[in-house]
Amino acid sequence: MREAMADVLSGKSEPGESGLGKSENYPIRRVVVVGGGSAGWIAAARIAARNADPEGEPGHDRVAVVLVESPTEPSIGVGEGTWPTMRNTLAKVRLSETDFIRSADAVFKQGARFVGWTWGGDDAYYHPLNPPVGAGEVNLSPHWEERAATAPSGEDFAHSVDFQGALCDAGLAPKAITHPEFAGLANYAYHLDAGKFATLLRDHAVGRLGVRHVVGDVVSADRTAAGDIQALRLADGTVIEGDLFVDCTGFKGVLIDRVYGVPLKSCRQYLFADKALALQIPYAVEDAPIACHTVATAQAAGWIWDIGLWSRRGVGHVYSSAHTSADQAEAALRAYAGPGAEGLPVRSIDINAGHRETFWINNCVAVGLSAGFIEPLEASALMLIELSMDTIADRLPATRRAMDPIARQFNADFHHHWARVIEFLKLHYILTRRQEPFWQDNLDAATVPGELAERLELWRHHAPCAADFTRHREVFSWPSYQYVLHGMGFPTQYAGHPTLGPERKAATRLFARAAAQRSDAMARLPPHRSLIRAIRQHGLQRL
C-alpha cells in the first residue's frame, strides 16, 4: 500500500510534466506549505509576514503563500512548551502577545524543574531561561564550586547565580502588567494549547497576512526531470503549483518521505523513550496557582511532564516500552496525576526518535515532526520549527539556483542542531544515580554520543564555556550545560584553578548582584495567575 502510494506520489506512476516547463533558474515567488498543525501555520505565517508584506510598495514582488491542509489528518498537537524564541516569532508574524495569551490559553514559562533525576527522590534542580548573572564577564561555575566548598550556603547553583529559580519557587511571573509586550524582568517562554495556537495562527495568517488556505488531501506530486516538485495534485483534482514546498505533514512526511523517500536517522541508540501517554487535567479550583515552569519528574522507566496552562494542566508520561509496559506506564501517570484525573482519557503517542538524513532536498524542505521527533524533554519541537523558519523565511532563496547552496547550509546547520539536541537530552540521563534498569542502561558507554563523553571528561576539570561550542548560534550553550551538570551533582574539580584568582572579587560582586536582583524581582513581580488574569482582562501595552 505504502509503496504504491509512494510511486504515485513520487511521480513514477504518472510521469506527467516531469522535465518540462520551468527553466533551470527562476525566482521563488510561490511557496506551498503542506500541513495545518503548529508547524504549517508557523511556516506559512513567517514566510508571508516576511515576504508578502501587504503594506509594501506596490510594484515590488511579493511571495504568494498557500497552505494545504488535509481535512482528515488530525494534528499531533504535542508541542505545548516553547522557548523564548517564540517571542521573536510572534513579533515577526505581527501577532500581539495579548492576543496570543488570550487565544492560545498561553501562560509564561521560566524554565524547567527536574525532580528525582539524580537520586529518585525529591531531589530537584532548575534549568532556568536566564543565563547566570554576568554571563560573558566571569564564568561563575568554578567560583560557585569554591564558595560551596568553603562556605556552604545551601544554595544550589541555579539559585546562586540567578533569581529565576526563586521566582518559580514563589509562583511569580517573569514580568508585570506594566511591562510592554514581549519584554520582562526575567527571560521567558510560554506554555500554550497547541490546537488553539494553530487556530490563532491560521486566522491570523489567512485574515491578516494573505495566506491562501486550501483544504484537501495531497495524492500526487508532479516532478521535473531534476526531481523538483512542480505541483501537488489534491484528491479533488485541484493542482497547486509552487516554487518551494514546505513539508509540515507530521510523522507522515507526505513530501519528504513519500515523494523523496528520505529515510529517518534513528537516535534510539542514545534515547530509549519510544512512547508517551498524555492527559489533560482541569484545575481542582478555578484560582489554583499556575506553575511558571515545566515540571519534569523522573519515573522508573522514563519521566512525566507537567505543564500548566490557563484553563488546564497537561501531563504526560514519556517511557521506554523495553523497560515498562503500557499498563504500568499509565498507572504511574495516573498515580502522579491524582484523583483529579480519574476517568479522564489517556492519549498514546509513538516516539520514533530520530530525524531525516536530509531536511532540504531539491525544492522541498521538511519542518516540524516531518523533519524529526524526539522526546519533549527540553521542549525543542517548536523551537526547531522556529529555527528552520529563521532560515526559510528570513533567507528565502531569491532564485532556484540560489536554493541549492542555502539547502546545503540548512542541512549542515540542522544536522549540527539535532546532534546537539540529542547530546543535551542524553546528558540528563547519564548523571543519574538511579538504579532501575532503564537508568542503568542509559549509563552504558555505548549509548553515549562520543562527543558528549569527551566533553564530560573536559567538564570535570573546566567549567563549560562558550569556547566549547563552535557555532555562533547554539541551541544549547554553556549555561544550559552548567545548570544540568551542577543541578545533578556532577563531580567537578574546578576549585583552586590558577585562572580563578584575578576573578574572585568580580565573582563576589556578581553573586551579590544575583541576590540583589532576586530581592528586587521578588518584590516587584506578581503571582503568575494574577498577571495572566490581568492580561486577559486589560491587555499588555505594546511599549
Place this chain on the structure above:
Amino acid sequence: MTRYRPLDPVRHGTVQMRPTADAHALRYAWVGLSEIPLAAADFPLCFAKDGETGRFNLVALLSLDQPRNLYWRDGGWRCTYLPEAVMAEGFRLDAAAALGLLIDEDSDRFAAPGQPLFGTDGRPTAAVEAMRGRLRRLVADLNAAHDMVDGFVQLDLVRALEVVLRLPNGAEHEVGGLYTLSPSALAELPDPVVVDLFRKGHLSAATLIAASVNQMERLLQLRGVDPGDGGAQTSMFAWWSVPPARKARESGGRAAPGGILHAL
C-alpha cells in the same frame, strides 16, 4: 494605607477636612482632559502605566529620582495650579453609599482645623455637596483623558521618555516608567487623522503634553534647591529624549551568552 468607608453623619459627624492631604511624598497626580492647559503651565505632563491594568494614565510629574514632591515646601503646595485629583484626595464616589461618597479614614486630610463635613443638624455641609460634584466631573474628565491616551497609543504616538539624572557624585539615575508623545510621530500623521484629532480637541492636548516635557527643567531646578539633597545642587543635570519607536524584546537585560535558549 487607605481605609475607605461610606461617609456617615454619625460616624463622621465631627470630622473636619483640610484643603489637601499632606503630599510631601506624592510622585505624580492624575490629570483630566480639561485640566491639561492649566496643568501644563506648572508640571511635565506624562503618561504612566497603571499598576493594576497596565493602561496609561495622564499624570502631572511631581518628583524625579526620589519619592519627594518637588512642588511641596514648608507644609504646603507651591504651584499655580492644583490638579483636581489632589483636591479630591480622601474621597471616592460610591453609588451604594447613602451620601454617594466614601472617605479614607486614614487620610491625614481629615484633621482639625478644617471645614466640617456635617452641620450640627447632622446634614452634610456645602463642602460635601461640592466634593461630590467635583468627583463626578473628575471621573468623567479622567475617563476622557484615558480614552484620548488610548487613541494616542493606537496611533503609535506614545514613546518611552528616557530621563537620566546625573547626581553631584557623578552617579547616573534613570527615571523609568514615563512615556510621552513623539513630536515626529505627530508630525507624520495623515491629514484626515489630524482633522479628527483636532475636532475632538485632542490635537491641542497632544501639543501641550508634548511641550510640557520642557517642564523637566523646572523639576530639576526645584530638586536642585531642595534642602533634602544636601547641597552641591549646581552640578546636577538631566537629559531626556524621546527615542524612535522600537520593539522592546530585549528583556532580562543580560549580556548575550551565545546560546539560543538564553539569548533573548
